[in-house]
Structure formats: C-alpha cells, structure tokens
Amino acid sequence: MKKHLILITILFALVLSGCNSSKEETLDIFNYGQYIDEELLVEFEEEFGVKINYQEYPTPEDMYTKVKAGGTDYDLIITGEYMIERMISEDMVQKINFDNIPNYQYIDENFKNQPYDPNNEYSVPYFWGTLGIVYNTEVVQGNPDSWDLLWNENYSGQILMMDSQRDSLAASLKKLGYSLNTTIESEIEDAKNLLIEQKPLVMAYIVDEALDMMIADEAAISLIWSGEAVAAMGENDKLNYYIPKEGSNIWIDAACIPKEAANKDLAEKFINFVTSKENTLKNIDYVWYSTVHTEAAKEVEEFLYDNPAFNPSQESINKSEMFRDLGDNLKLYDDAWTEVIAH
Amino acid sequence: MNVKSKYLAYPYSIWMMIFILFPLFLIFLYSITLRNPNDIKTITFTFENFAKFFNPIYINVLIRSISVATLSTIICLFIGYPAAYLLTRVNEKNKGLLILLFILPMWMNMLLRTYAWMTILGNTGLINSFLSLINLPNVNLLYNNSAVILGMVYNFLPFMVFPIYTALNKMDRSLIEAAEDLGADSFTIFRKVIFPLSLPGVVSGIVMVFMPAVSTFVIPRLLGGGKNVLIGNLIEKLFLVTRDWNFGAALSMIILVIIFISIKILNVLKIDKESGVSI
Amino acid sequence: MKNKISKLYLSLVFLFLYAPIAVLVVYSFNDSKSRGTWGGFTFKWYLELFKDRDIKSALYYTVTIAIVAAVISTIVGTISAIGIYNMKTNRMNLFLNINYLPIINPDIVTGIALMILFLSANIKLGFITMLLAHITFDIPYVILSVLPKLKQLDNNITEAALDLGATPFYSLRKIIIPQIKPGIITGFLIAFTLSIDDFVISFFTTGSGVTNLSIEIYSMARRGISPTINALSSLMLVVVLGLLLIINKRTTLQFKE
Numbered sequence: 001m002k003k004h005l006i007l008i009t010i011l012f013a014l015v016l017s018g019c020n021s022s023k024e025e026t027l028d029i030f031n032y033g034q035y036i037d038e039e040l041l042v043e044f045e046e047e048f049g050v051k052i053n054y055q056e057y058p059t060p061e062d063m064y065t066k067v068k069a070g071g072t073d074y075d076l077i078i079t080g081e082y083m084i085e086r087m088i089s090e091d092m093v094q095k096i097n098f099d100n101i102p103n104y105q106y107i108d109e110n111f112k113n114q115p116y117d118p119n120n121e122y123s124v125p126y127f128w129g130t131l132g133i134v135y136n137t138e139v140v141q142g143n144p145d146s147w148d149l150l151w152n153e154n155y156s157g158q159i160l161m162m163d164s165q166r167d168s169l170a171a172s173l174k175k176l177g178y179s180l181n182t183t184i185e186s187e188i189e190d191a192k193n194l195l196i197e198q199k200p201l202v203m204a205y206i207v208d209e210a211l212d213m214m215i216a217d218e219a220a221i222s223l224i225w226s227g228e229a230v231a232a233m234g235e236n237d238k239l240n241y242y243i244p245k246e247g248s249n250i251w252i253d254a255a256c257i258p259k260e261a262a263n264k265d266l267a268e269k270f271i272n273f274v275t276s277k278e279n280t281l282k283n284i285d286y287v288w289y290s291t292v293h294t295e296a297a298k299e300v301e302e303f304l305y306d307n308p309a310f311n312p313s314q315e316s317i318n319k320s321e322m323f324r325d326l327g328d329n330l331k332l333y334d335d336a337w338t339e340v341i342a343h
Numbered sequence: 344m345n346v347k348s349k350y351l352a353y354p355y356s357i358w359m360m361i362f363i364l365f366p367l368f369l370i371f372l373y374s375i376t377l378r379n380p381n382d383i384k385t386i387t388f389t390f391e392n393f394a395k396f397f398n399p400i401y402i403n404v405l406i407r408s409i410s411v412a413t414l415s416t417i418i419c420l421f422i423g424y425p426a427a428y429l430l431t432r433v434n435e436k437n438k439g440l441l442i443l444l445f446i447l448p449m450w451m452n453m454l455l456r457t458y459a460w461m462t463i464l465g466n467t468g469l470i471n472s473f474l475s476l477i478n479l480p481n482v483n484l485l486y487n488n489s490a491v492i493l494g495m496v497y498n499f500l501p502f503m504v505f506p507i508y509t510a511l512n513k514m515d516r517s518l519i520e521a522a523e524d525l526g527a528d529s530f531t532i533f534r535k536v537i538f539p540l541s542l543p544g545v546v547s548g549i550v551m552v553f554m555p556a557v558s559t560f561v562i563p564r565l566l567g568g569g570k571n572v573l574i575g576n577l578i579e580k581l582f583l584v585t586r587d588w589n590f591g592a593a594l595s596m597i598i599l600v601i602i603f604i605s606i607k608i609l610n611v612l613k614i615d616k617e618s619g620v621s622i
Numbered sequence: 623m624k625n626k627i628s629k630l631y632l633s634l635v636f637l638f639l640y641a642p643i644a645v646l647v648v649y650s651f652n653d654s655k656s657r658g659t660w661g662g663f664t665f666k667w668y669l670e671l672f673k674d675r676d677i678k679s680a681l682y683y684t685v686t687i688a689i690v691a692a693v694i695s696t697i698v699g700t701i702s703a704i705g706i707y708n709m710k711t712n713r714m715n716l717f718l719n720i721n722y723l724p725i726i727n728p729d730i731v732t733g734i735a736l737m738i739l740f741l742s743a744n745i746k747l748g749f750i751t752m753l754l755a756h757i758t759f760d761i762p763y764v765i766l767s768v769l770p771k772l773k774q775l776d777n778n779i780t781e782a783a784l785d786l787g788a789t790p791f792y793s794l795r796k797i798i799i800p801q802i803k804p805g806i807i808t809g810f811l812i813a814f815t816l817s818i819d820d821f822v823i824s825f826f827t828t829g830s831g832v833t834n835l836s837i838e839i840y841s842m843a844r845r846g847i848s849p850t851i852n853a854l855s856s857l858m859l860v861v862v863l864g865l866l867l868i869i870n871k872r873t874t875l876q877f878k879e
Contacts, residue, residue, distance in 0.1 A: 028831065033841030034848065038675065053831030054676060056841035061583040062825065065734070071741040072829055163569035165584070204486045204568025208843040209461070216467045216658025231846065235656050334585040341572045342400045352705025352717065355698055355761065362758040363723050366735030426635050429628045440870045441632075442811075447862060448639045449815045451646060451855045452839050458847065459642030462649075462657050469645070497638070505812065509804045510770050543770030550725065551766060551812075558728035579730045588734075595731045602726050603719065 025050040027266050030063060030074040032056065032253070035127075036274070037286035044273050050266060067092065073260045075267040081252045082166075082323040084123050085116035089325065093256045095121045100268035103275040110317075111252055111292045115324060123254040124271050127289035129226035130312055130320060131167055131249035134210075134233070134241045139220040147175035147244045149221055151194075156201040160213060160222035163205040165337035166323055167249070168195060171223055174246045180321055183329040192336035196343050205341065214239055225251075227289040229309035234288070241309040247319035252292070373592035392593035401577070401594075408574040409601070411488060411563075412556035415495035416503075419552050420545070422496065423503035427544075428537075430504070431511045442508070446501050457494060457565045464490060464566075486568030494562040499555065503548035510544025511537070546609070557598065574598060643859065650852035657847075667853040674850055676838060681854065683749070684818060684834040691756035692814035698757075699764025699813075700806050704798070706765065707772040724759040725766075732759060733826035740827065747829030755827040756817045763816065764809035771805030772798075 027044075033056045041052050055074075057063040060083040066072055068090070077093075087093045098104055104124060111125040133149055140155065150159055150171060161168050170180035172191035182188065203219050210222045214232045224232070229241040255274075257267050273279060280296040290310050291297050304310045326333065377387045396402070433441055448456065463469045464484035471481045484490060514537070522532045538545075560575035567573075574594065581591035650668070654661030671677060706717050724732055736758065740751045775798065783793045799806070821836035828834070839851055 026831075032844065033838070034845040042675075055829075055831060055833055056676075056838065057825075058840045058843060059583070065583055065586075066737070066826060069734075069737055069741055071737075071745075071747050073746075163564065199570070202570070205570060206568065207564075208846070209458075209565070211846045212656050212658045213465075214658070215654075215656040216465070218465050218467045218658065228845075231655075235654060235659060330585065331587070334580070334587075338572075338577070338580075339400055341569060342404050342577075349705050349708040349713075351708070352702040355702035355705070356717070358698070358758075358761070359720050362736065362739070362754065363720060366732070366739050367723055367727075369738055370731060370735050422635065425631060429632050432628065436870070440866060443866050444636070445639065446811055446815055447859070447866075448643050450818050450858065450862065451643060452836055452851075453819050454821075454836070454839050454843065455646055455847070455851065455855060456642045458657065459645040459649075462645050463641060467658075497642075500635075500639070501815075502812065505808045506767060506770060509767065509808045510774065512804055513771070513774060513801070540774075543773050547766050547770055550722070551763065554722075554725045558726075560728075560730075575728050575730075578728050582730050582734060591731075595728060598728070599723070599726055606719075606722075 025263065025266065026053050027051070027076065027263055027270060028053045028055070028074045029076045029078075029270070030055050030057060030067075030072075031078045033058065035078065035253075035287060037283050040274060040279055040282060043279075044270060047273070048266070048269065067258060070260075072258075073262050074258055075261040075263045076255055076270060077258055078126055078253060078255045080323075081114065081116040081123075081254060082325045084254055084256050086325040086327075087256065087258075088117065088122050089327075092259055093122050094259050094261070094264070096124065096257055096271075097264075097268055100265065101272040101275070103272050106275065106277065106295050107292050108294050108297070114252065114322060116252075116322065117254075123256045124275065125292040126253045126255055126274075127227070127287060128250065128252045128292055129290050130243050130309075130316070131170060131223070131225055131251070132229065132241055132243040132309070133221060134214055134224045134229045134239055134309075135221045136214070136217060136236075136238050137240050138238050145242060145245050147171055147246055149244075150223060151175070151198050151201065152221075153201060155220055157203055158220035159198075159202050160210055160219045160224075161195075161198070161202050161205050162210075162223050163207045163341075165333050167223065168205070168340075169333055169337060170249050170323075172198075174244065174248060177246065180249055181324045181326065183326065183332065185332060188332050188336050192340060195336075195340045199340065199343060226309040226312070227287070230288050230304070230307055233307065233309065241307075243308075243312055243316040243320065245319075247321065248316070250317060250320035250322055252322070253289075370592045370595055373588050374596045375593075376589060378587070378589050392589045393597070395590055396593060396597055404572055404577055405574050405597075405601075407571060408557055411491060411495070411573065412553055415492050415499065415556050416549055416553045418492065418496050419500050419503040420549065423500055423548065424507055424541075424545070426500075427504045427507035428511055430508050431514075438512075442505075445504060449498075449501055453498060454561060454565075456497075457562060460490075460494060460497070460566060461485060464493075485566065486570060488567065488571060490566040491563050491571070491573075494566040495556050495559070498559075498562065499552040502551040502555075506544040506547035506551065507541055508544070510541040510547075514540050549609075550606075554602065557602070646852050647856045647859065650849055650856045652849055652852075655846060655849060667849040668857070671850045671853045671857070676833070677835075677850060677854060679831075680833050680835045680838045683752075683832055684836070687749075687753055687756055687824075687834065688814050688817035691753055691760050691817045692810050695757050695760035695764050695813045696806060696810040699761045699809055700768050700799075700802070702761070703765045703768040703772060704794075707769065718765075721762045721765055723762075725762050729820075729822035733823040736823065737826040747827060749828075749830070749832045752824055752828040752832060752834075755823050756820065759820075759823060760813035760816060763812045764806075767809035767812060768802055768805040771802040775801055 027050055029052060031054070041054055045052055060079045063077065063079055064083055064086070067074065067077070101124060107125055111128060112120050117123045135144060135149065139158065140149070150161065169191050172194045173180045173182060173187065176190055176194065178187045178191065206213065210224045211228045211232050213219050214222055215235045226241065233239045233241065255271050257264055261267055274283065275293065277293065277295045280291060280293040281299060284291050284296065284300060291300065374392050375388055375390065377389050377391065430438065430441055461468065465471065466481060470484060474481060518536055519532060522536050558575040560573065560579045563571065563573040563576055578591050578594050581587050581594065649657060651663050652661055653664040706714055709717065736755045740747060745751060780793055780797055783797050819836060821840050824834050825837050839847060842848060842851065
C-alpha cells in the first residue's frame with residue numbers, strides 16, 4: 001500500500017507541475033522548426049523580463065489547421081507568404097502597429113508591397129529565398145541553366161523532386177512557360193502530364209531529405225529551396241545551385257500577429273528586437289537563409305555573399321513569382337498532383 | 344466490486360462515448376456533408392464525398408495500402424511467432440530483460456529510426472558501401488515497396504511479438520507433455536495444441552499490426568520516396584493541404600468499414616468455442 | 623542444436639531491431655550536422671544538448687505524459703477488460719468494435735477529431751488535453767493485451783475461491799490479477815511506447831508551450847535533424863539500459879536466494 005501511495009503522490013506531483021501557472025507575462029510564438037537562434041529568445045526574455053512559450057510546427061499546413069480550428073492563442077506566428085495571404089483573407093490576423101517596430105525601415109523595399117500583403121499592414125518579412133536546382137558538378141556536365149535538367153534522361157534515377165504539389169508543379173509550369181499561379185485547367189493538365197512523364201526518371205519525391213541526400217552524393221540533381229542549398233553547399237563543395245532561366249519561385253517568410261493574440265504589444269516588441277541589425281546577423285549565422293535586412297545584408301560573410309543560393313542575381317529575382325493563395329482553385333493542383341504520385 | 348460484473352466496463356464506456364464515439368460522429372458528419380464555409384447554418388447532406396472515392400486512382404491507392412499492410416502483417420507473423428515462442432523458452436531470469444530489450448528500440452523516435460534505415464539502405468548507405476568494398480554492384484534498396492514493407496515490419500514487429508509471447512508464456516506445459524506421451528510429433532503438437540492456445544494472442548497481434556500499417560504515412564513517405572502513395576498519405580494530405588475534410592472523412596469511414604468487414608471475416612474463420620476467440 | 627538455432631534466430635532478430643539504433647548512436651558523435659557525411663568524432667552535440675531549453679522541456683513533457691497516460695490507461699483498461707470479459711458475446715463485440723476505433727483510425731483523423739472535441743467544449747489546448755488524448759488511444763491497446771489473458775483464465779479457480787468465501791475484491795487481487803499480470807504489463811509497455819513516440823495526435827491536442835520530443839523532431843525535419851536529438855536518444859538508451867541491467871541484477875540476486 002505504501003508503495004502505491006508513493007507512486008500516486010509522484011504522479012500527482014508530475015501532473016501538477018505540468019500545469020503551469022506562471023505569474024509573469026508570456027509571449028507565445030509559433031514558428032518553423034529551427035528557424036531562430038534560440039539565444040535570441042533567451043536575450044529577449046532577459047531584456048524584457050518575460051517568458052517565451054516557443055512552439056514549432058513542421059509545415060504551414062499543420063500550423064494553419066491548428067490555428068484555424070481555434071483555441072490557440074499564439075501572439076506571433078512566422079510562416080510563408082501564401083499562408084499569410086490566406087490568413088489575411090480569412091480574417092485570422094490583425095494589423096500591426098508599426099510605431100512599435102522602428103527597425104521596419106531597414107527591411108528591403110523589394111520585399112514590401114507584395115501581393116500577399118499589398119499595404120504592408122499585417123506582416124513583417126523575416127527571411128526569404130528561392131526555389132531552384134542544386135546539382136553535383138562532378139556528375140552533371142556543363143553549365144545547366146534550365147528546368148530541363150530535371151527532365152534529362154541522362155540522369156535518370158538520380159533526380160529528386162519535391163513531395164510538395166506547389167513546388168513540383170511550379171517547376172513543370174515554369175518549364176512550359178506558364179505562371180506558377182495559373183488556374184487555367186489546360187495549363188495545369190499539361191504540367192501534370194509533364195510530371196507524369198518525368199516520373200520514371202525520379203529517384204524519389206522528398207520534402208526534407210534533399211539536404212542530406214545531396215550532401216551524401218546519394219542523388220545528383222534536386223529541386224530544392226535556396227536555404228537548404230546553402231547548407232548543402234556548405235558541407236559538400238561539389239554542389240552548385242542555380243535559378244533556372246525560365247524563372248522560378250521566390251518566397252518570403254514573415255511574422256504576423258493572429259487575432260487571438262493576448263500580447264500584441266509584446267509581439268511587436270519581439271519583432272522589432274529580432275529585426276535589429278545585430279540580431280539579424282546573429283540569426284543569419286544560425287539559419288543561413290537570405291536576409292531581408294538592408295544593413296545586415298551588407299555585412300554577411302563573404303562565402304555567403306558569393307553564394308548564388310544566398311544571394312541570387314537581380315535578373316533571377318525579376319523572373320521569379322511568388323506563390324499566391326489559390327483558395328478553392330487549389331483543388332486543381334491537388335487533383336493533378338494526386339494523379340502524379342498515385343500513378 | 345463484483346468481479347463477475349460487466350459493469351466494471353461502464354466507466355470506460357462513458358469515456359468511449361465522449362472521446363471515441365463523439366469525435367467519430369463528427370467525422371461521420373463531415374463525410375456526409377459538403378463544405379460550406381460561408382454559412383454554417385446550411386448543411387447540405389450528400390453522398391458526393393463517397394462517390395468521389397470510386398475513381399481508379401483512389402481505389403488503386405486503397406488496394407496498394409491493403410496489400411502492403413497485409414504483406415507486412417504476414418511477414419511480422421512469420422518472423423514474430425518463432426521469436427515469441429523462443430522468448431518463452433529463455434530462462435526465467437532473462438525473460439523480462441529480453442522483453443524489455445525487444446521493446447526498447449521503439450522508445451527511440453520513429454522518424455529518427457526511419458531516417459537511420461535510409462542511411463543503411465541508401466545508394467551511398469551502409470549496405471551499398473559495403474557491397475562496393477567487396478566489389479559487388481549496388482542494390483536499389485530504397486524508394487520502393489520493399490523498403491516500405493521492411494519499414495513496416497521493423498516498426499510493428501514488437502506489436503506482433505508481445506501478444507503472442509504473452510499468450511504462449513502461460514501455456515500449460517502439461518498439455519504438451521500429455522500430447523507427447525500420446526505419441527504426437529512436434530508438428531502435430533504445434534498444430535493442435537500450441538497454436539490454438541496462442542490464437543487469441545495471434546489475433547491481437549494481427550490487429551495491432553495491420554491497423555496502423557494500413558493508415559501510416561511516415562514510412563511510405565520516407566522509405567517509399569513518396570512514389571507510391573498509401574491511403575494514409577492521401578488522408579493526411581486531404582486534411583492538411585487540400586483542406587477537403589469532407590472527402591478525407593469519407594475516406595476514413597471507408598477504411599473503417601473495410602477493416603470491420605475484414606474483422607468479421609476473420610471472426611467467421613476463427614470462431615472456436617474453446618479458445619473463445621472473437622474480436 | 624535446437625538451442626543454437628534458437629539463439630541464432632533471436633540474435634538475428636535483435637540485430638535487425640537494433641541496427642538503426644546503432645546508426646543513430648554513431649551519428650550522435652558525428653561532427654557534421656548532416657547524415658550524409660562523416661565529419662569526425664565529437665562530443666559537441668551532447669554539450670549542446672544541455673544548453674537546449676526546448677529539448678529539455680520537450681523531454682520532460684514526453685516522459686511525464688507517457689508515464690501518467692500509461693499508468694492511467696493500464697488501470698482503466700484492465701478493469702474495463704475484466705468487465706468486457708464478463709459480457710455476453712453481442713454486447714462484447716459492440717464494445718470491442720468501438721474500442722478498436724482509435725487503433726483503426728489514422729492518427730490524423732483521431733488527432734483532428736479530438737482537437738475539434740476539445741475546442742467545441744471550450745477547453746484550452748495544453749497539458750491536460752494532450753494527456754486525455756494519449757489516454758484515449760492507449761486504453762484500447764491495454765484492453766487488447768489483457769483480454770486474451772482473461773480468455774485463458776481458468777474460471778474454476780475463481781469459482782472455487784468465491785465458494786470458499788473469498789470476497790470478490792480478494793479474488794480479483796489474489797487470483798485474477800496474478801494470472802493476467804503478463805497481459806497487464808504488456809499493455810502498460812505498449813501504452814507507454816505509443817505515448818512516447820506519438821506526433822500527430824499530440825500536435826493537434828497540445829498548446830500553451832507544451833510540446834513533446836516527436837513534435838520537436840518532426841518540426842526539425844525540414845532543416846535537417848540536428849544531431850543533438852541523436853545525442854538525446856543515445857542518452858535515453860543508455861539510461862534505460864542501465865536501469866534494466868540494475869533491475870535484472872536485483873532479480874537475479876532474488877532468484878539465487
């Protein structure tokens with residue numbers, strides 16, 4: 001009996017300690033995994049005397065499903081631009097008081113007034129990047145510059161595509177010269193067929209493993225995001241990255257404040273904290289994604305600056321489109337993609 | 344507390360109603376309605392979501408999922424049964440230790456262990472590196488159905504072994520001895536004595552392996568290279584990416600029905616008054 | 623000969639089970655962040671582990687929820703299994719069919735359904751909701767482990783005990799439970815294992831800064847899983863192995879007495 005009592009007491013203690021009743025102010029942040037230097041969180045807590053509840057999510061879709069369902073009270077969410085667009089249109093985020101974010105002036109003008117947040121009312125850019133191709137220079141001959149490389153039969157079985165409908169369909173659509181936001185059914189149909197044609201050449205449709213696989217020389221060519229490319233090139237100097245000449249996708253991750261935020265002021269202070277030059281540089285050092293900060297961009301390390309994945313040419317940027325939230329038309333993409341992978 | 348009482352289960356039945364039935368009812372509602380984001384009040388009832396399923400693509404995916412899961416379950420059974428049996432033959436003091444050692448790998452995160460398999464099976468992975476060392480050609484071990492089955496067997500083997508081990512462990516040795524005395528050979532003893540007595544455990548094992556195998560999505564995504572989608576991947580995508588909860592719910596209901604039917608079939612084949620097995 | 627074969631067979635099975643674990647442990651010493659290359663031997667990930675606040679918090683919640691959920695599910699599951707065992711076939715089947723639903727349902731469906739349940743009851747997502755969710759999907763497995771043992775019970779012993787004047791509770795404690803103990807323990811282990819490793823259901827039923835290791839790991843996947851997790855897994859492995867060996871030593875000693 002005594003043993004049982006002790007057991008029950010321990011259980012009780014465990015459960016009670018799990019119910020956190022903290023008196024200090026807390027800031028609830030929801031972010032991608034490993035997308036911030038955690039020292040910044042500690043520094044913010046110390047400087048402002050608050051506690052941060054930091055939660056991560058694997059994909060924006062997971063995040064959206066949870067937040068949409070309600071019952072969450074995150075003060076700050078960092079996510080992709082197309083998701084922010086959707087959340088704005090569904091009235092899930094609130095306008096930011098930019099008086100609280102003086103560092104906003106350092107954000108590159110190129111990232112403001114974008115279609116997803118035309119009047120810059122709801123979000124503050126965080127990191128950005130492109131969608132492109134990374135390849136192993138020892139396996140791939142010459143200087144590839146087009147989407148065609150992903151369809152090159154010489155490299156059959158060594159090509160990686162993404163298990164992400166928007167990204168893979170974007171590659172196909174751009175190769176055909178269409179917009180990656182198109183809702184014209186015949187264009188999507190063409191893109192779909194092109195992907196089905198490609199399937200025998202594809203080693204695998206991966207999401208997150210491209211990084212490891214390219215570093216390990218497991219595959220020779222991969223559709224990849226620039227941030228991952230930078231990391232891969234850092235560990236395997238045989239790799240090179242390019243944005244295809246037909247144009248590609250450019251993306252921005254940004255911070256927004258959901259409607260149910262309990263600490264809007266504090267969230268804004270955090271955004272300002274994280275967008276100072278020193279903290280941005282510190283963050284870049286950990287995240288290695290391209291920065292939106294004009295001042296910080298001047299001071300990044302040379303190897304990053306010279307890297308086309310980190311620092312693409314203006315020409316490439318001009319030819320690239322951002323993903324728009326397609327709303328119900330997403331169904332067209334989904335059906336097309338389901339057919340491709342189920343084939 | 345009356346030990347013979349069936350009321351012992353009633354508190355749990357209330358739990359089941361709240362946490363199992365009610366959520367399931369919600370899912371069922373989703374499956375027979377159409378998404379109407381603008382007006383929550385007007386619910387349209389429809390079977391459209393179910394009709395959508397009758398498309399060769401989806402049926403293909405379902406068939407593939409069931410065959411992969413079935414194959415994995417059978418392999419688990421063939422590997423797991425002997426393992427369970429041999430475990431019962433180990434001396435008493437080591438039994439507990441071995442059992443815990445058996446389950447220990449499962450306390451390491453499944454995603455991590457699946458990634459580890461990719462390191463082992465990949466083209467530049469451990470096995471292929473070893474093969475190159477001894478001048479043998481590379482084998483394509485990853486991104487195909489076999490890799491997915493391997494992953495499933497790996498992940499679900501303990502779930503097959505445990506119930507069988509539990510059932511075999513407390514088996515009355517005297518029954519075996521009696522059979523031996525009566526002149527039965529090993530095979531007959533197994534067929535007529537051991538296996539029937541272990542049947543409840545076998546059935547539990549099959550249930551615990553087949554079910555998650557049918558609906559898992561991480562293993563086919565990673566080890567299958569996303570090339571051969573299983574129904575779990577589809578459902579996950581429908582709920583998260585396409586946000587077509589109605590169709591996703593319908594698919595889930597279809598799986599439920601199919602599995603219940605297979606259970607009933609299993610039942611018919613195995614109703615045995617003595618072992619009293621029913622599912 | 624038979625002995626050799628059985629030892630070989632079991633060794634092969636264990637080799638199969640532990641191969642990926644060995645890989646995991648080895649990579650916890652890899653100086654490169656990627657699984658693709660070997661960068662040299664290092665302890666740095668272990669050191670980083672101690673600084674990482676998120677992982678420590680996740681570890682705490684993971685273990686706590688797993689233990690508490692497993693204990694509660696085992697108790698409730700065992701008692702309910704006894705109740706189910708006493709039912710007539712038809713009602714038993716109905717009960718069991720409902721009981722199996724969390725096992726049959728894909729995780730995502732269970733996770734989202736439970737999330738909707740909690741939200742429509744206006745319960746804030748956090749520790750308690752995650753715990754309730756875990757108990758919900760643990761209990762069916764406990765029942766599934768205990769029920770076969772109940773079916774193997776020799777009813778005569780219980781009847782005899784009752785005839786001899788034992789109270790129902792006494793017969794439960796002294797007769798039934800000892801006989802079904804293997805099933806109870808199996809059920810507990812399975813429940814604990816499931817809870818320790820769950821991602822989907824936990825993700826959708828938690829909040830307020832409560833997270834678990836699986837959520838952390840899945841969220842890491844996009845940028846590459848940091849070897850700190852490998853270090854953590856290796857440590858967990860060592861701790862549990864150590865505990866096992868200690869317990870085994872003590873039971874061996876008891877055996878010898």
